[in-house]
Amino acid sequence: MSSLSASEVSTSGDSRRPSGTATGANAPAQPADPQQPDAPAAPSAPDAPADQTAPAGEEAAPKPKAKKPAGKKPAAKKPAATVEPRIERKYQVDTSVPPAVSVQDVSITYRTTFEKVPTLKSAIVRFGRGERAVREVEAIQNMSFDVPVGTALGILGANGAGKSTLMRALAGVLPPTSGRIEVRGKISSLLSLGVGFNSALTGRENVVLGGLAQGLTREQVAERADEIADFAEIGEFMDMPMRTYSSGMSQRLAFAVSVHMEPDILLIDEALSAGDAKFKNKAAAKMDELMSSARAMFLVSHSLGSIRQLCNDAIWIHKGKLMMRGTPEECGAAYTKFLEVGETAFTLEDF
């Protein structure tokens, strides 16, 4: 299945622009994305049975050694489960139906005006008046890809690559400057929920707000509030103002709300970065469970392990461009190699 179509789409842009979404400057036409391999929905790598990792011979009966002092018998070592267990995935890619999400030649340009710091000379010439300058950042450049139903898509990329911008566009928080995003289903996103959170309100009050923002009725939200509180495991903080929360507590609550909204499409942007190991495992299991009913999931993470564990498909983006589409393992390997040898430091001129 070929899920990328950037080369087929005209970059001239305006005709594709969704109504009411034009902001900032038009992104200039870009050459086709450098690499766009087809992205077959990769089957997950087979689980590695834990006992394969046990060192050979450790399980065998200990040989009697003449020189060993009698008495204490060394305890037989248990085979260590050193390989991170993969969760059995319940989801299946279905390409017989229209994709859950279709990103069509999308460009997003931020336009920022700022006051140039005057040099001594220019300050004298202008009598102290500052000079206004405009900076445009093409955070996403002519990006196209489809996300079939049943896909858990990992999004990899260095700082400033455009991951959050893409997620904000998918969530509908940030309209594309040009191009089009089609979403088939109800999106639940920590981003949109995060926007709805009010730090002066308690967690419980924010749960109600988040639920309402997702289109649930007050009664429906009230029904789920206890379930959400139980999942977040933040105890009495549930009834404290959210400004008193640690970032991990806020993330736990945001995650709990979003996964309890029965989303068709779940967007998770580094949601678990502040979570502790126990919560991360619980969240991973929940995401996997959700995928049995959801249509698609997007996961942005700097942790290749999380992406490998949870996703069956991946993209790698860099400086706003789609570099690669492939299995989490393929994209992870290419991205890791790039980090080792590539130029990841960024300057304003890069954009």
Ligand SMILES: Nc1ncnc2c1ncn2[C@@H]1O[C@H](COP(=O)(O)OP(=O)(O)OP(=O)(O)O)[C@@H](O)[C@H]1O
């Ligand atoms: N509100 C904004 N105004 C202007 N430029 C922005 C804005 N938000 C992001 N950018 C710029 O857009 C580019 C992409 O940023 P984005 O936050 O999407 O990257 P990212 O891949 O999520 O990075 P990170 O991994 O560091 O979170 C960066 O160059 C950033 O400076």
